[in-house]
Amino acid sequence: MLTSKQKSYLRSEAHHLQPIFQIGKSGLTEPIIKQIEEALEARELIKISVLQNCEQDKDEVAELLRAEGDFEVVQVIGKTIVLYKESSEKKKIVLP
Structure with missing residues (x-):
């Protein structure tokens, strides 16, 4: 579980990223x-990114991702979901 300070840091790191998956x-x-x-x-x-033609709501998708995977949902904003998981081999991000 991430603290609010860690989530804030990850949100700032994710700001410049482009979505690499689209849920349709x-x-x-x-x-x-x-x-x-x-x-x-x-x-x-x-x-x-959750597309408009997706039958599931963005919050439903985020909840399914939380339940299915062992990763953290950092933020849901607009139709975009930000996910984080600490890498076991290539650790790049150091959380505060």
């Missing part, structure tokens, strides 16, 4: 979750 009409599927986990292992901090 098919919603959140198992292959997408696996790809997200692999991307988080490589990058530690990513953004995901």
Whole structure:
């Protein structure tokens, strides 16, 4: 669980990032979750965009991501979700 200070730091780090995944009409599927986990292992901090044609609400997607994966939802803003997971091999981000 992240503290509010850590979440604030991660939000500032994620500000300049572009979303690398888009959740569309098919919603959140198992292959997408696996790809997200692999991307988080490589990058530690990513953004995901929820498209308008997605049948699930952005908050539902964030809740499913929280439940399915072992990573933290840092922020849900607009149609964008920011995710963080500490890398086991390539640790880049040092939390305060």
